[in-house]
Each structure stands twice: as structure tokens, then as C-alpha cells.
Amino acid sequence: MKKWLCMLCCAVLTVCAFACASAEELSSATAVKAYLPTVGWDDYTASDTDGDGFDDEIMIAYDSGGVNGTDTIEVYCQCFDGAARVVSYMCEVPESADPLKVYEQINEFNKNLNLGRWLYNEEEGYVYYTQEVYLVDEETFGAYVYAYMDRAAAYVYSFYGRFTSAIQ
Amino acid sequence: MALKRGICLFLACMGLLLSACAVAQEVECHFDSSREVAAYLQEADLEFSFQSNETIDAFVVNYKLSNATALKEVPVRAYVYEDSAAVMVSGIVTPDNSDMLKLYEDLEALNDSVSFVRFIYDAENNKVFCQADVPYVADADFGAMVERYMYITALTVDDHYEELAALRN
Numbered sequence: 001m002k003k004w005l006c007m008l009c010c011a012v013l014t015v016c017a018f019a020c021a022s023a024e025e026l027s028s029a030t031a032v033k034a035y036l037p038t039v040g041w042d043d044y045t046a047s048d049t050d051g052d053g054f055d056d057e058i059m060i061a062y063d064s065g066g067v068n069g070t071d072t073i074e075v076y077c078q079c080f081d082g083a084a085r086v087v088s089y090m091c092e093v094p095e096s097a098d099p100l101k102v103y104e105q106i107n108e109f110n111k112n113l114n115l116g117r118w119l120y121n122e123e124e125g126y127v128y129y130t131q132e133v134y135l136v137d138e139e140t141f142g143a144y145v146y147a148y149m150d151r152a153a154a155y156v157y158s159f160y161g162r163f164t165s166a167i168q
Numbered sequence: 169m170a171l172k173r174g175i176c177l178f179l180a181c182m183g184l185l186l187s188a189c190a191v192a193q194e195v196e197c198h199f200d201s202s203r204e205v206a207a208y209l210q211e212a213d214l215e216f217s218f219q220s221n222e223t224i225d226a227f228v229v230n231y232k233l234s235n236a237t238a239l240k241e242v243p244v245r246a247y248v249y250e251d252s253a254a255v256m257v258s259g260i261v262t263p264d265n266s267d268m269l270k271l272y273e274d275l276e277a278l279n280d281s282v283s284f285v286r287f288i289y290d291a292e293n294n295k296v297f298c299q300a301d302v303p304y305v306a307d308a309d310f311g312a313m314v315e316r317y318m319y320i321t322a323l324t325v326d327d328h329y330e331e332l333a334a335l336r337n
Contacts, residue, residue: 085283103272110279110288114254114301117286120276132283134316140308147303 029056029079035142062153068160088152090127201304202248208311231322238329242322258297263335
């Protein structure tokens with residue numbers, strides 16, 4: 001009986017060991033991490049936000065020059081299997097803001113600013129940029145993700161002032 | 169007999185040559201970006217139509233989705249510029265715009281529930297359209313990227329057509 005129990009435990013441990021060994025970082029995350037240093041972003045940060053043991057949320061912080069009330073504009077890239085989502089926080093929406101004005105601005109942004117989606121989280125009172133990027137090829141994926149990340153930062157930098165004054 | 173066969177063969181070859189030239193002439197692109205899209209659509213054997221003016225090249229693919237939920241066919245346009253492509257399904261619905269806050273909230277809920285694309289209200293024409301953009305990256309499968317976003321746009325419009333149709337009420 002003891003012998004069978006030992007064998008069973010060994011089998012379970014072996015399966016676990018194989019499973020751990022075969023787990024790999026998402027190819028989307030690997031591609032983005034490989035690309036960023038080629039465009040001068042060696043100092044990206046990466047963290048494990050979903051607890052899978054891999055740092056697959058990547059962030060680069062642009063100098064904002066204080067235009068958005070902070071020193072930086074942080075742009076995140078959340079990596080998934082076969083895709084990634086670029087996200088950047090734009091601004092807080094005060095409770096006193098007229099929601100119709102906010103939505104009008106959001107719709108204008110979605111209409112006139114290409115390469116990204118703008119959303120308003122009415123419950124938590126903030127506006128943000130988000131765009132999903134489809135992985136066609138691992139070799140070229142990083143270049144596309146970076147194009148969206150760079151554009152997100154440029155838009156937050158350029159339109160923060162206009163947006164916040166328009167919704168007041 | 170041999171002469172007849174020779175003439176037939178010659179005419180067939182000429183026909184093939186002329187039709188190949190016609191296809192090549194139809195897709196005279198302005199930019200490297202649109203050339204890559206044209207090449208990919210041809211390589212993927214997708215039927216498309218092509219229009220062009222001085223600043224833009226436009227491709228239209230009518231997607232007949234095998235797993236369609238609402239629409240038999242979704243015409244998707246890709247307007248290709250030198251540095252990007254705008255993928256679009258235009259004029260999807262004419263919404264009820266008597267309560268603009270409600271319309272925007274409904275659009276927001278829709279946008280929150282989808283990925284890759286955005287639904288936008290065009291106030292000038294009172295229409296809702298769907299758009300996604302792809303930046304041009306040279307030698308980086310741009311044609312395939314644009315086609316995938318065209319397909320995803322068709323799929324999303326079809327999947328959410330009932331919610332879009334409800335905007336009319």
C-alpha cells in the first residue's frame with residue numbers, strides 16, 4: 001500500500017515538474033520586451049499582475065513635462081495569448097462634470113484621433129486610452145505595439161488640457 | 169489541325185496574359201503601404217474591389233462570415249494612407265438621437281464590451297460607424313495586419329448587430 005502511495009506521489013510530482021518546465025512566458029510579452037530596447041526603451045518595467053509567474057504587463061513612462069499634473073505619462077501593455085492591450089490613463093472626471101459633455105469629447109476623440117479607442121469609466125470617474133493589438137507575427141509584433149504605445153502617450157500629452165477644460 | 173491547336177493555345181495564353189494585366193492595372197497603388205495590402209489580399213485569394221484618388225487607396229472586402237449571427241455579408245473598407253490604414257464599416261445604423269446622453273451611454277457600453285474596434289457616432293450624417301486603425305510598419309506584415317483588422321471589424325459588427333439595431337429605438 002505504502003509503495004503504491006509513494007509511486008502515486010512520484011507520478012504527481014513528475015507531472016507537476018513537467019508542467020512547470022513547459023510553462024513559458026507569452027510570446028507576445030517576449031516580443032514586446034525584445035523590441036522596446038531597439039527604440040531606446042531599455043528602462044521599461046514589467047510586472048506579474050495576473051500571478052502566472054511571468055512579468056507580462058509592460059510599462060514605459062514618458063516625461064510629461066507636467067502637462068497632466070504629474071511628471072510622467074505611463075503607458076501599459078498587457079500581454080495575452082495572441083494579442084496585447086495598450087492602456088494609458090488620461091484624466092479624472094470630476095463628479096460635477098456634465099456627462100453629456102464628457103461623452104461628446106470621447107466621441108470626438110474616437111472620431112478624429114486615429115490609432116486608439118477612448119473610453120469613459122463613468123462609475124470610477126476617469127477617461128483612458130486603450131487599443132488591442134493583434135499578433136500576426138512574433139518578429140514584427142513589438143513594432144506595432146510600440147506604435148500604439150507611442151501614439152497613446154502623444155495623445156495624452158497633446159489633448160489633456162483641451163479635454164479637461166472642455167468637460168468643465 | 170496542328171495549326172488550329174496552335175492558334176487556340178496562342179489565344180488562350182493571350183487571354184490569360186491580358187486578364188493578368190487587367191488585374192495589375194486595377195490595383196495601381198500610391199504607397200508602399202497599400203501595395204502590401206493589395207499583395208496580401210491577392211495572395212490570400214480574397215475578392216476585393218479597389219478605388220484610388222490622389223491621397224488615398226481604398227480596398228473593399230465583402231466578408232461572408234461562416235459563423236454569422238445576424239448579417240449574411242459585411243462590407244469592410246480599408247482606407248490606406250502612406251503611414252496607416254483606417255478600417256471601417258460605415259453607416260451601420262441611423263440611431264434615435266432624441267436623447268443624446270442615452271445614445272452616448274449605449275455606445276460607451278458597446279465600446280466597453282468589444283476589443284480592437286470602436287463604434288463612433290457621426291453627428292453630421294446621424295449614423296453610427298465602426299473603425300479600427302493600423303499604423304504602417306514597413307516590412308512587418310502590414311497587409312496581413314490590415315486584413316485581420318478588417319475581418320475582426322466584420323465579425324464585431326455582426327456579433328453586436330442586435331445592440332446596434334436597438335439604437336434605432
